[in-house]
Amino acid sequence: MRTTSRTLNLGILAHVDAGKTSLTERLLYAAGVIDEIGSVDAGSTRTDTLELERRRGITIKTAVANFPLGSGTSAVSVNLVDTPGHPDFIAEVERVLGVLDGAVLVVSAVEGVQPQSRVLMRTLKRLGIPTLLFINKADRRGADDGRVLREIERRLAVPVIPMGRIVGGVGTAEARAVPFAPEDTTFTQRLLDALSLRDDTLLGAYVTDARSVTYERLRAALAAQTRAGQVHPVYVGSAITGTGIAELIEGVREFLPAGRGDAEGPLSGRVFKVERGASGEKIAYVRLFSGELGVRERVPVAGREGRVTDLAVFDRGAVERRRSVGAGQIAMLRGLADVRIGDEIGREPDDRPYQHVFAPPSLETVVVPADRADKGALHLALTQLAEQDPLIGLRQDPEGQDLSVSLYGEVQKEVLATTLAEEYGLVVAFRESTPIxxxxxxxxxxxxxxxxxxxxxxxxxxxxxxxxxxxxxxxxxxxxxxxxxxxxxxxxxxxxxxxxxxxxxxxxxxxxxxxxxxxxxxxxxxxxxxxxxxxxxxxxxxxxxxxxxxxxxxxxxxxxxxxxxxxxxxxxxxxxxxxxxxxxxxxxxxxxxxxxxxxxxxxxxxxxxxxxxxxxxxxxxxxxxxxxxxxxxxxxxxxxxxxxxxxxxxxxxxxxx
Missing domain, CATH: 3.30.230.10 (Ribosomal Protein S5; domain 2)
Incomplete structure (x- = not known):
């Protein structure tokens, strides 16, 4: 008997400082996974686990957290994937896109559409990933949801449908998100106009008998077109105060498709993140598209073979060890010593070929240890970091004189220097960046x-x-x-x-x-x-x-x-x-x-x-x-x-x- 999983792998994407990690905290809190909402400023969020992330208040590495959505036969397990917002860490985002079922793109109600917002939206559209938009920070001084909605329509250039508005003092703590109701004829007419552009059957039904196009039928058409990546519902609210979050969660449940993987099909998965555990062992984050994977099994990994010695999944805010993992889920695997980011577990999924969706780094710099005696240790450290981020592009000349790495931007230098100092005890400097x-x-x-x-x-x-x-x-x-x-x-x-x-x-x-x-x-x-x-x-x-x-x-x-x-x-x-x-x-x-x-x-x-x-x-x-x-x-x-x-x-x- 063939079984299907009900897991939604949901990416949270945004430009820097849009409140993406705060939104992740609020979603986990609303689902009852955490008892207290962490603060980015205080460094107490669930997904920013690196000390450097907590100190700088930015996301550097992709993190996964899980929460349940709905109940009964409609219940869905959501793997929430929090990604970096700073463009210097776009490689982290790229690796995640190939394993997502849907996404929420966060835009600040204060800063509005940023360059990174446009890059992300273009990529989500090109890959056909169903996407909701959330205008965050409606409680912050300078917020203007109407202006930002117009920016989204003009600068992102995708069909959007606003699902609500802010009342009661936009830009203040009293700001309150109110969803548009079925009785709101302006809203329903906007829905009809937008949806009928891509649905001739809906348009024909309206022309023949307008009463046959009920609100329920419009919602069903909105769900179908959203899942097809043709339109994008827009929600508004605040991750800090919680207003608008219930409506966003309902939108995720109703409009984004859960991944349906065939557990009895051939084994097929992809590694999208590699990190090292406390004892130095590799931990591979894998999205399984089909088949089933168990502990102690020998599995093909990008033409090689490895044995899974330990396996864990994300469950209600925690990491839980399991004997096996099924299609549609994300798992943490130990035991695959030679595993690399982008490796296929089993065979490559038919509908998700691996591809680079963003441009590669265009800069490079030479890393110089403060103590020349540390050159060997520096090479080992950079080699391990390159396993976690292949686009570091580590190079060394035959005489071992220079070690160079690739960069997206100057912020990466700061992060790399801090990582080398805190995790490896190495003090380094960088030469001037040069183009690749x-x-x-x-x-x-x-x-x-x-x-x-x-x-x-x-x-x-x-x-x-x-x-x-x-x-x-x-x-x-x-x-x-x-x-x-x-x-x-x-x-x-x-x-x-x-x-x-x-x-x-x-x-x-x-x-x-x-x-x-x-x-x-x-x-x-x-x-x-x-x-x-x-x-x-x-x-x-x-x-x-x-x-x-x-x-x-x-x-x-x-x-x-x-x-x-x-x-x-x-x-x-x-x-x-x-x-x-x-x-x-x-x-x-x-x-x-x-x-x-x-x-x-x-x-x-x-x-x-x-x-x-x-x-x-x-x-x-x-x-x-x-x-x-x-x-x-x-x-x-x-x-x-x-x-x-x-x-x-x-x-x-x-x-x-």
Whole structure:
């Protein structure tokens, strides 16, 4: 007999300081899971468990808490996933999106729609994740739910349906959320107008017999379209006072779909978080899409195999050890020593392929220990942190001189420094952030090396041709040699080495978009090994790449800057100093809006000087957009054994043998 779980994996997403963690606390309190509401300012919230999170009052790591919703046959177990709001930690959000059934996007009634709000909403829409919106902080001075609702409609550019309003003193502790009632003809007409745009049957029924379109039918249509990601109900209230929370909870219950996983289907899950326990063991957070998983079972993990030694689920605000976990649930697994974020448990889910939905980090910095004797300990610490956040992108040159990490922004430096000091006892400093560039192939180049010919010390024949590929197309490997001309293991060795080698091009940067074709192959049936093909491929590939040529491209961010018109004389030269490519200003009331592109390494400096330039009234939003040819020479120190220099590379190869 096939069974289905009734679990809703619900993400809480927001821009920084929108009150997202406070909303999580209020939801847990309203469900009876906690007896007292924690405070972000006091550092007593349930989901901000890191000391650094409590001290800074921001969410840095994803956290999960559970509460029950409803009763009887309609009961749903909600796994509430609290995510970071600061854009520097967008990688944490990305990993969560692939395991959610629905989301609540929180917007502050004071600050309104922020750049991060737009990034998150665009992504939720693109992934088709059913989403409710909650306008929070209606009790705070400066709150204006009407203004923010208009901002949501204009700046988020998605169909929204307001479900209530604030009465009794918006911006004060007396602010009270009142839901729109079925008797409110303005509300029902708004519902009908919005829903009938996407439902011809509903529109036809209204035209034929308006009385047949009852309020219950409208609510059912609203639920269907919300679950399909076509419309987004908007609630308003305050996580601090609790007003509007009951209506939001009812909206979650009615409009967001619980995940229905087949417990008797093939095992399929995904790791979205990895942390280390008190004794240093890895703990993997897994969303199970189908099948069932038990303690002591051996399971396939991304082509490898591991044994689950311990298993726990989230239950009513606590973590409870279980013997097994079913489809639809989130579990914490121990025992998988080699597990990494993004790994598939069992087979990949058919409807949820893993993908990067946000741009990768565009900056990097060198981490320098205060005590040079700590370099080994620093490498170990950064390696463990990279397990928890693969986009740290740890790099070390062969001589072990420099350790560099990738960044989304400068706040990550502060967090990383504090983490290294408090968890590992390491004091570090950072060099100036520099952009992470890429190399694009400009022409076509080919090279080959023949088995047993002079100068080729490897028992292998490899020929490769390199040519440009479409932007965003990645590295494509093709074969012009006959399929049976080379054992499959040797062919795979060449293909895998091609991808590895192209992480560093002629100038040390990744070559992301090109086509590599294998043109020659040969082997000795007695003496050749896959290792010989792995050793020869970098030499051939880099020779071909040198003949094709590459151009270094630097990352560019698209920006939108809104500021008072009288500040234009100060803002314009600042944009020029930052090498921004700006469009002409557009008047928006008494303000100007300027859009354009700016190099990634200039964004932080522009943010820092903007308050002084605009009297504190400038609003800047940026996001990675594209790469352009670098305006200055940019090279990166290699961390391989330099196949561009044959003698150096072969010397290392002989030493290794």
């Amino acid at each position: 560039c890429v190399e694009r192939v400009t022409g076509t180049g080919a090279a080959y090396e023949i088995l047993d010919h002079d100068g080729n010390p490897f028992l292998a024949t490899v020929g490769l041709r390199v040519e440009p590929g479409p932007v965003g197309g990645g590295v494509v490997f093709r074969r012009e040699v006959e399929l049976g001309s080379l054992p499959l293991g040797y062919m795979r060795a060449v293909e895998e080495t091609v991808h590895t080698t192209l992480r560093q091009g002629l100038y040390g940067w990744q070559v992301p978009d090109c086509v590599v074709t294998m043109t020659h192959s040969g082997f000795c049936s007695i003496r050749s090994t896959a290792g010989a093909f792995r050793g020869l491929t970098p030499l051939v590939l880099m020779t071909a790449l040198h003949r094709a040529g590459t151009v270094v491209h630097e990352p560019m961010h698209r920006f939108r800057l809104e500021f008072p018109q009288d500040a234009y004389a100060a803002v314009s030269p600042a944009l020029a100093r930052r090498r921004a490519l700006a469009d002409p200003p557009v008047a928006l009331g008494d303000a100007y809006v300027v859009e354009g592109h700016v190099p990634a390494d200039q964004v932080h400096g522009l943010e820092a000087e903007l308050p002084e330039l605009t009297g504190g009234e400038g609003v800047l939003e940026t996001a990675f957009d594209h790469h352009r040819p670098a305006t200055a020479a940019r090279t990166r120190r290699r961390i391989d054994h330099n196949p561009l220099h044959r003698e150096e590379y072969l010397l290392h190869a002989h030493r290794r043998v």
